[in-house]
Amino acid sequence: MLRPPRLRDARSWSEIRLRNEQWLKPWEPTAGDSWAERNSVSAWASLNSALRTSGRRGTMLPFMVLYGGRLVGQLNVSNVVHGALRSCTVGYWIDDAVAGRGITPTALAVAIDHCFGVVGLHRVEVDIRPENTPSLRVVQKLGLRREGFYQRFLDIDGEWRDHVAFAVTVEELGGRSMVSRLANLPPQPTWRTRT
Template sequence: MDRPGPQGRHPGWPARLGPLQVPAGLVAVRGPRLLDGSAWSKIRLRDREHLERWEPTAPGTWDDRNATLAWPGQWSSLRALARRGMTLPFVITVDGQLAGQVTVGNVIRGSLCSAWIGYWVASHVVGGGVAPAAVALVVDHCFMLAGLHRIEATVRPENTASLRVLEKLGFRQEGLFRRYLDVAGAWRDHLAFALTAEDVPDGLVYRLLADGRATIPQ
C-alpha cells in the first residue's frame, strides 16, 4: 500500500499512501505540491466557519492566510521541514481531488522516536470516513517505514468530530492539557491522546478493514 520515495537520512519521506475505499470515495495521501494552491485555497476560504474555530491563532486575516498566494510560502516551509526530518506533511485526496491535510510534526528521533499528528478535512467529506482513513494510512506509515514509536494528538473537548476520529482508530486518552494552545483567540484546554507501535501490531488500516469502515480497491 505504501509507495515511498528513496529512503535516506530521514526515513518515510517522500511517500504516497493508499488508496482506501470509504463511503465518501477513494482516499489517498501524498506530499503537498506547489500546484495544490488553488484547490487548497478554495476549500479553506469556503470552509472558514468549519475550520477556524479549531485551528491555532495566527497573525493576519483568515482570507490573507488562506489565499492562493499564501500557499507557495506554506508549501516551501513544509518541504524544507520535511527535508530536515522534522515534519511529514501530506495532503488528502478523495477521488483524486484535494480534500484536506494530515501533518506529522515535531518529529524527534533517538531514544524518543515520537511526533504529533494533526489533520483537517473539507466540510463536504465530513462523516464519509475520510479523516479516519487518512490518519490510519499516515500513522501506519509512521510506525513502519518512518521508524517512529509514539504518535500523539491533542483535541479540544468540544471538537466532537475530531474526537470521533481518534476513538474509531483506538487512540488512548492520556490526560487533559489546561490552557494548552491559543485557538480562535483564547487559551484552550485540549485532551491528550496517543498510540505506540505496540498498541497496533497489525496497523490501523487493518483495524478499519476489520471493522468494515474501509476496503482496499480491487
C-alpha cells in the same frame, strides 16, 4: 490517499480553506492576519515551502489528503523526534463537504502506519480540543488511548485552549496495521473529555 504537498495545490487548497472558514477557524491557531489573507492562493507558496523544508529536515511529514482524486484536506505529522523518544504529533483538517465519510480516520490510520513502519517511530499523539466532536470521533474510530488533559495548551482562535491527548504505540497494534485495525474495530466507547 496521502501525498506530499505541491506548489500547484494552491488554487484547490485556497478554495477549500476559504469555503470552510466557519468549519475550520474555531480549531485553527491564532493568527494576526485575516482568514482570507492567510488562506489565499498567494499564501500557499510560502506555506508549501515551509512544509517542504520541515519535511526535508525530518521534523515534519506534510501530507495532502485526496479523495476521488481531488484534494479534500491536509494532515501534518509534526514534532517528529527520533532517538530514545521516537514520537510525533498529528494534526489534520478536512473539507466539510466530505466530512463523515471515514476519510479522516483512514488518512490518520495510513499516516500512523507510515510513521511506525517507514519512519520507525514508536508513538503517535493526537491532541484535540474537548469540544471538537468531529475530531474526537476520528480517534474514537481508531481506538486511540486517551492519555492526558492539557490545560490552556495552545493559542487557538484567540484564546489559550484546553486539549485532550490521545496516543498509540507500535506495541498496541500487536503487529497489525492501523488500517486493518480500523476495518476490524468494534464500536468504541465515548470518552469523557473534561478532567
